[in-house]
Amino acid sequence: MAGLYIHIPFCKTKCPYCDFVSGPFPVEIQKRYVGALLREIETTSQEAEASCFDTLYIGGGTPTVLPVEWLVSILEKTFDLFSWSDIHPEVTIEANPGSVTERGLRELRAAGVNRISLGVQSLSPGGLKVLGRSHSVSDSLSAYRYAREVGFPLVSLDLIYGLPGQDVEGWHKDLEGAISLGPDHISCYELTVEGDTPLKRAVLRGEVVLPDEETVLEMTDLTEDLLARNGYRQYEISNFAIPGRECRHNINYWENGAYLGLGCSAVSFLPPYRERNIRDIFGYIESVRDTGRAIEEQEVLDTEARFRESVTLALRLIRGISLPEFSEKWRYDPIIYYGDTLKVLLARGLLALEDQHLFLTREGRRLANVVLSELV
């Protein structure tokens, strides 16, 4: 399994909670960036490590702020120059409800995109406002309708909960609203106050008050229960899908599989090397223009470190770790390797062991960092 990721670092506006490499840029810069991206596709596709891919994911940022023709040319070049294991690989694009049109979506669908992840975030006007989103609730509803009308077989919605001022009831309504649309896949993220963001500063200044821990825990419980009752099976800490419609591209990350990332700040993992491209958009453009590549940082992990990392990633998946598979692949049996540390976590009920699978319990999922920091 191998995935190909393409990063589009542009957005209509910068959201106050976002610490990704993305933001609004003049169209001229966007054009130069796409030029660089096409060049990087060419150079990397000629290299040996670019093997055969199973999935493609265009993320951002908001890829759909680019003119659709540019996206189509990126898609065409990608399909042409890389090899694919299937004639219909999973091809996802991230989109912001405010930046899609029916025509645009139709063309993307025609160019081979079969999965769309809509950044709905909230289905209440108040929620969208505190998140500083530039789209409206009706934008989200129309975007969903267009996606279905033009024939996307897989539609996913991204939602954020634990918003300032939100109560359990408010989140319940958001979830009900999302479920009623009938998406194939729903991602629910607890709002995280990241590093140096306007949200963080507002929280520090006391202008914004997040719901308390009890409330957020209740929201998380509600998410898991309500989605399960409606046929969405949780397969990762924040991801739910109608069985069989999980995001294969993302599962590959949690299985610590290989992937190639293109675009500024994109990360590739071609074991044992993990490489990151230059974060800065201009630096990226310049480097690709001069050398065809833009790798800025490389990390090489030895087998044991990769094993440990794989454990922490795989435990994010609800099915957890298959002990026979891990033992065979890594030559370390997790049970023996972690010994007493693991016993304590099992005894505390944070991890469970069933049918040769080691996985986080419900309580363990709430405290995943505590568990994973013991195993990393």
Next chain:
Amino acid sequence: MTDPERIRNFCIVAHIDHGKSTLADRILEITGAVSARKMKKQFLDQMDLERERGITIKAQTVRLTYQSEGDERYVLNLIDTPGHVDFSYEVSRSIAACEGALLVVDATQGVEAQTLANVYMAIENDLEIIPVLNKIDLPGADPDKVAQEIEKIIGLDTSGAILASAKEGIGIRETLEAIVHRIPAPTGDSEAPLRALIFDSWFDSYQGAVVLVKIVEGNLRPGMWIRMMSTNQVYQVERTGIFSPDPMYIEQLSAGEVGFVTASIKTIHDTRIGDTITERDHPAAQALPGFRPVKPVVFCGIYPVDPAQYDHLKSAIERLWLNDPAFSYNIESSAALGFGFRCGFLGLLHMEIVKERLEREYNLSLISTAPSVSYQITLTTGKLIQIHNPAQMPTSEKIGQIAEPYIQVEIYVPKRYIGPVMKLCDEKRGIQTDMYYLTESRVVLRYEFPFNEIVLDFYDRLKSVTRGYASIDYEFLGYRSANLVKLDILINKQPVDALSIIVHRDKAYYRGRELVGRLHKIIPRQMFEVIIQASIGNNVIARERIPPLRKDVTAKCYGGDITRKRKLLEKQKEGKKRMKQIGHVNIPQEAFLDILKV
């Protein structure tokens, strides 16, 4: 051999920050001992720690050659002295090696307590004292007022005071002239049996102890058999030399001279400061006066965070002790912290320095328990015991009487801060014994305190209530009986011996609540409920609850985040490792010291 008539031995007496090191730097520069280019700021403070803290911990000495204005060559020995009350005995020995002293006073600040203590020491030793009013270039300088202060407080004639700015190089030449013309030459007889005063020593892994001496009488040369008069240890001298400022070997040191001697001495415990060296075969009849062994007064437990580092800590302490025998150490074990050492120090600064050197120079991660003094307990059986550690305190029914050490403290403070200082002293169980005006605006408060109250944070608190304008000096008075109790801290019902303290009964309730409150803030949430209690005997006097941690999860982790998220997990793991696990509860290291600073 230098003609003693041409030798001047002097030291510099000053309060911290009044410019002693800068003045020494200028003198070194002007006499060409150190070229300006090679000159690092504060040349004499050689340890990193000394330079960082801007204080002198070890005595240094340097021989300078000075061509006076009358065109005569003089040998000047500058003996730099430690500048903190913790090291006052060492200071007294350095002073005893001199015939004169520069009294450096900041012309913007005036005389401070420590300056006074040292100046009195210099007067007792019959030193010629030359006042130097420093920092006259600063806008706030008032040299006349400060000169008056010196006359009034110390009773020194300031008509010959030198106006200087060491920073700007003003008054340096005048200072040097005053040294050669006003300080007397040493008077000892070179033909008499050897008497050399040890005023510092340190350990060098190649040469053994390097001993700084002033030859009071006789002479000292390689090959000579010498005897330490307090211990009767005998050694054969290997080398004699001087610092100028780099070490230089010379054929002999004779009366009046200051220099170093090495004799393959394995530990500087045998080269006690203040002791007299004499010649084995022609011994002096009497040792030089003033020697006394130094005694630690403040104690704390030092433990490795990782119990596996015990052996590493042990060898580090042993090695550091070779260089600083003023601290004492004994193995102790704590139920909470495992094996470690109960160490004794000359004072709080000394304690911090030793701990910091252990961590820095030996790459150790340490937990130190709250500093404590030593108590005298008369048991009901009539037996008298001395304890250095609250954990050793017998149960109350076995105790007849407890006595704690008292000290007399002199506080020098501007008039306007008297109120807050007196309030602080009351809070610390101080008994005022005197108060008088030094000048119109400056006051001396004399108090007697239980030493225990001073050990924790008195100095920091004093500095903060007086905005740094107060200075103190103290001396021991002896033991007095007191109503003291042992306050225990329990974490999830388990007493943590390393957190026990001995407090006055009247303050136990307040301290208990305060302590529990601080632990409540400092202990992170755990996977389970944590109950913190303070108790005296079986009575719980304070209680706090830390609710269990229920949520700690990263919502998003995709391809681009994996490395960063992994590093965050690794950091979390490291943070936990640095904590001390007691029972199942993880307690941060600083809990053991910081929380006690009420």
